Amino acid sequence: MTTQETHHAIEITGLHKWYGDFHVLKDINLQVPQGERLVICGPSGSGKSTMVRCINKLEDFQRGSIVVDGIPLTDDLKRIDRVRREVGMLFQNFNLFPHLTVLENCTLAPVWVRRMPQREAEELAMHFLARVRIPDQAGKYPGQLSGGQQQRVAIARCLCMNPKIMLFDEPTSALDPEMIKEVLDVMIDLAESGMTMICVTHEMGFARTVADRVIFMDQGEIMEINTPDAFFRNPQTDRAKEFLGQILSHGFDETAG
Amino acid sequence: MYVKTERHPDLAPPVLEAGALAWARKNLFSSPLNTLLTLFGLWLLWATVPPFLSWAVINANWAGDGRAACETLPGEQAGACWVFIKIRLGVLFYGFYPEPERWRIDMAAIQLFAALAPLIAASLAPGRWERGLVLFPAAGALAVLALCGPVPGLVAAAFLLAPSILCRVDFTRLTVRLPTNPLLRAALAAGVFLGVRYAAQTFMPKAADSLAIFSLVLLFLAATMGKAGPTRWRLSLLVFVFPFISFWLLLGDAFGLPHVATDQWGGMSLTLIIASFGMSTSLPLGILLALGRRSTMPVIRSLCVAYIEFIRGVPLISVLFMASVMLPLMLPPGTTFDKLLRALVGMSIFYAAYMAEVVRGGLQALPKGQFEAAEALGFRYWRAMRLIIMPQALRVVIPGITNTFLGLFKDTTLVAVINLMDILGVVKSALADSQWLGFTKEGYLFAGFAFWVFCFGISRYSMQLEKRLKVKR
Numbered sequence: 133m134t135t136q137e138t139h140h141a142i143e144i145t146g147l148h149k150w151y152g153d154f155h156v157l158k159d160i161n162l163q164v165p166q167g168e169r170l171v172i173c174g175p176s177g178s179g180k181s182t183m184v185r186c187i188n189k190l191e192d193f194q195r196g197s198i199v200v201d202g203i204p205l206t207d208d209l210k211r212i213d214r215v216r217r218e219v220g221m222l223f224q225n226f227n228l229f230p231h232l233t234v235l236e237n238c239t240l241a242p243v244w245v246r247r248m249p250q251r252e253a254e255e256l257a258m259h260f261l262a263r264v265r266i267p268d269q270a271g272k273y274p275g276q277l278s279g280g281q282q283q284r285v286a287i288a289r290c291l292c293m294n295p296k297i298m299l300f301d302e303p304t305s306a307l308d309p310e311m312i313k314e315v316l317d318v319m320i321d322l323a324e325s326g327m328t329m330i331c332v333t334h335e336m337g338f339a340r341t342v343a344d345r346v347i348f349m350d351q352g353e354i355m356e357i358n359t360p361d362a363f364f365r366n367p368q369t370d371r372a373k374e375f376l377g378q379i380l381s382h383g384f385d386e387t388a389g
Numbered sequence: 390m391y392v393k394t395e396r397h398p399d400l401a402p403p404v405l406e407a408g409a410l411a412w413a414r415k416n417l418f419s420s421p422l423n424t425l426l427t428l429f430g431l432w433l434l435w436a437t438v439p440p441f442l443s444w445a446v447i448n449a450n451w452a453g454d455g456r457a458a459c460e461t462l463p464g465e466q467a468g469a470c471w472v473f474i475k476i477r478l479g480v481l482f483y484g485f486y487p488e489p490e491r492w493r494i495d496m497a498a499i500q501l502f503a504a505l506a507p508l509i510a511a512s513l514a515p516g517r518w519e520r521g522l523v524l525f526p527a528a529g530a531l532a533v534l535a536l537c538g539p540v541p542g543l544v545a546a547a548f549l550l551a552p553s554i555l556c557r558v559d560f561t562r563l564t565v566r567l568p569t570n571p572l573l574r575a576a577l578a579a580g581v582f583l584g585v586r587y588a589a590q591t592f593m594p595k596a597a598d599s600l601a602i603f604s605l606v607l608l609f610l611a612a613t614m615g616k617a618g619p620t621r622w623r624l625s626l627l628v629f630v631f632p633f634i635s636f637w638l639l640l641g642d643a644f645g646l647p648h649v650a651t652d653q654w655g656g657m658s659l660t661l662i663i664a665s666f667g668m669s670t671s672l673p674l675g676i677l678l679a680l681g682r683r684s685t686m687p688v689i690r691s692l693c694v695a696y697i698e699f700i701r702g703v704p705l706i707s708v709l710f711m712a713s714v715m716l717p718l719m720l721p722p723g724t725t726f727d728k729l730l731r732a733l734v735g736m737s738i739f740y741a742a743y744m745a746e747v748v749r750g751g752l753q754a755l756p757k758g759q760f761e762a763a764e765a766l767g768f769r770y771w772r773a774m775r776l777i778i779m780p781q782a783l784r785v786v787i788p789g790i791t792n793t794f795l796g797l798f799k800d801t802t803l804v805a806v807i808n809l810m811d812i813l814g815v816v817k818s819a820l821a822d823s824q825w826l827g828f829t830k831e832g833y834l835f836a837g838f839a840f841w842v843f844c845f846g847i848s849r850y851s852m853q854l855e856k857r858l859k860v861k862r
Contacts, residue, residue: 190761209769216767227762231780240776241766243561243615250561250616293766 139202141166141297141328142187147196149182156182157193158352166296169329171339171360174349175375180332183349184299187330188212188219201296217245220290224302226282228274234261234285235270238292246293253292260288264318280311284318291322298322300331336379340364348372445469445834456824473828474835477819481835484655484810490647494658497635499533499541501665503548504627509850511620523553548631552622561615581608596643603633628669651729655810657839659729663736663801663811664843668794670737675744680774682749693745700742705803709735713807732804740797747789751782784858791851795844812836 140163147160156179164170172180185191187198189205189212198205200215228237238257242248248256261267264284266277274282283303290298300319304312316338323329323342333339339346339360346363348356350371356363367373404410417427448468450459459470474481483491507526526549534542568574586601593600606629614625639662642648654662681693700708712735713728720726755778763773783790802813810818816832819825 188765190764213767213769216765219765221762221765223758223762223765225756225758227756227758229759229762229777229781231784241768244772244776245767250559289766 140164143199145197147193149193156352160354166328167326168344169323169342170345171343172332172347178349179352180349181301184301184332188216188221218296220293220295220298222286222300222303224305226286228282228285230274234272238289242292257292260291264288279307280314283315287318297328302332304335469831470828473825473831481815482657484659484815485653490649493638496544497638499545500548500631503545504631508623526550526553552619555622556619559616560611563611567612578605593643651727656815657812660801660811664798666733667736667740667797671740671744674741676748678745679748697742697745700739705739705800706806708739709807732807732809743793747786747793751786754785755781787851787855791848794847798844812839
C-alpha cells in the first residue's frame, strides 16, 4: 500500500510523438500527483489535446514512457484496458451514443466492461445523473438535450466507471456561453471531491479557481509549469505573455460587449 | 390614430385556393405542357387499364378444374385462365416436394410467420404491441390454432410466446459467470459441442452434427443476450433458432422424418429458402468484410478489398456456374456437394460483397468520436462494434440494405442456370405441359405478382423501421 501512496497518478517521461514527419510532441516530462487538478492551456495546434489523448492511448506515441496509476503504457492490449478503466475522458463534442437513452449511455460500460448487474448499474447511473443535476432526463435520447446537458451526461457516463483520473479535452469549447457555466459548476464540484483531473481548457476563470498547477504548451513543448496565481500575474515566457494577452483582452471584449 | 375594435373573422378561401379544383389546377393543369401531359396520361390509363381488368378479372375463368373451363367460346371475349394457376398452386408453392410430406413446409412457414409477424406488428404499432406483451402473441397463437389446427397452433404458440417469456429472464448473471479467458471459453465451447455430439450420436446419429452446432448457438445466445427486450429475443429466435428447426423439418432424415432430397424442393418455398438464407448470411458476412476493409491490419484489409472487388466484378451467374460446375472439378473426385448448398453459398458470398460496401458506407458516416468514446470507456474492439458502432451504422444504411435485399430476392431466379426449380422454373415447366399450352401470360403474371408481394412487403417494412428508428435520434 505504501507504494500505492507514493507513486504519481500519471508520470510522463521523455515523450515524443510524430505524425509522419511532423514532430507534434517534443520531450514532454510531467508528474501528476494523485488528487491534483491540472490545467493545460496554449494556442491551438500546440499539442495539448494530443498529449492528453496519449494518456489513455487514444493516440500512439513513438518515444518516451507514460505510467498511469502505476501501470506503464505499452502496446499490450490488457494494460491499455486496465488504464482505460481507471481513466475517464471527456470530449469537446461530448460523443454520447445517440442510439441509446441517457440512462443506457451511462449503464453500457459498467455492464459490459465492468460486468456489473444491470440493476446495480442503473442505480449507479441515476446516482451520478443526480449529481450532475439531470436525473429527470434519464429516459431521453442525447439528441433531445442541449449541449450543456449532453456534456453533463458525458461526465456522469465517465463517473459510472468509477475512474481515478479524469481527462477533459476542451469540454466547454463546443458550448454556447450560457451553457458553459453549468458544465463548469459540475467540474468544480468534481474537483472539490478530490478527483485527479487533467483539463485542457481556455476557461481561465476555471483555471484560477480550481487548478493546482497550470501548464502552458506551445509547438509541442511544455513552456511553463506554474501555480495559477503566478502564471496569470506574471507569465515567464514571452509566448505565454502574448497568449494570455490575447485570451484576456478577448475576455474583456466579451464582458464589455 | 387607428384602433382596431373588432377581430376580422376567418373567411373561406377562394375556390381556386383550396379543395379539389385548386389541387387539380396546381398539379395537373398548371401550364399548357402539363395540361397536355395530363390528358395523355388519362388517355393511357383509359387505353390500358379497362382492357387489362376485363381480361384479368371480368372475363377471367376462375372456376373449374380442367382445360375445358378455359375454352373461349365463339363470340365470347378472351379472359385469363386462372384455373391453370389454381390447379397447379400446390406445385407452384411446394415444387416437387412429395405430397404427404408437404405439411413440413407448412410448419416451417407457420414458424416463420410466428417469428416474423410480431416483429412486423411491433414496428407498426410499437407501444400497443409491447404493452400487450403476452396478450397479443397468445391471441396470434389462438388464431393459428383456430385456422390451421392444433399442431400448427402449438408450433406458432412456441415461437410467439417464447420472446415474451425470455425477456423476463435475466441472463446477465450467466454472462458474468462465464469465463472471460478466451482459452477457457474455447474449451467450454468445444466441451459443449463434443458432449452434445457424443450424446446425440447414440440416438440420432444423422442429426448429431447439426444438434451440436445448434447447442453451441444456444450457448452463445444465452451468453450474449443479457437482459434483452422482447424485440431482440424475437429477432434472435428468428435468426438463430428458426433456421435449425426448419432445416431439420425440411430435409428430414432425423427425428423420425423421412429424408427429402433437395432436388425435390422447388417452387415458391425454394425461392423463399434461398432468399432468406441469402439475406441472413450476406448481412453478417458483409459486416465482417466491411470491418475487415477498414481494419488497420494490412493483410486482413487487402484480403477483404481483393475479395470485395473480385466478387463485385463478376456476374452472379458466373459465380453460380463456378460453384456448380467448376467447384466439383477442383475437389477430389467422390466429394459431392449438394446442388442447393452450392447455390446458397454462391448467393451469400456474392451478396456479401455488395453488403460489405453498403455497411462500409454506414461506418464512414459515423463521426470518429464514437469510436474514441467507446475506446475511452474501455470497450474492446468487437464489443464496441456490436454495441455502439454497428447499431448506428446499420441504422444509417437501412435503405441500402433494403435495396440489396430486394436485388437478392429477385436474383434467386438465376438459380435456374444450375437447374434448381424456383418459382419461375416451376412456372416454366408448367407452361411446357402439352395439355396446357398457351397460358404464358397467366403463368408469368402470377410469378411476377408473387415476387411483387414479397418485395413490396420488404420495402414497406424497411420504411416503417426507418421511421421508427428516426424518432429516437
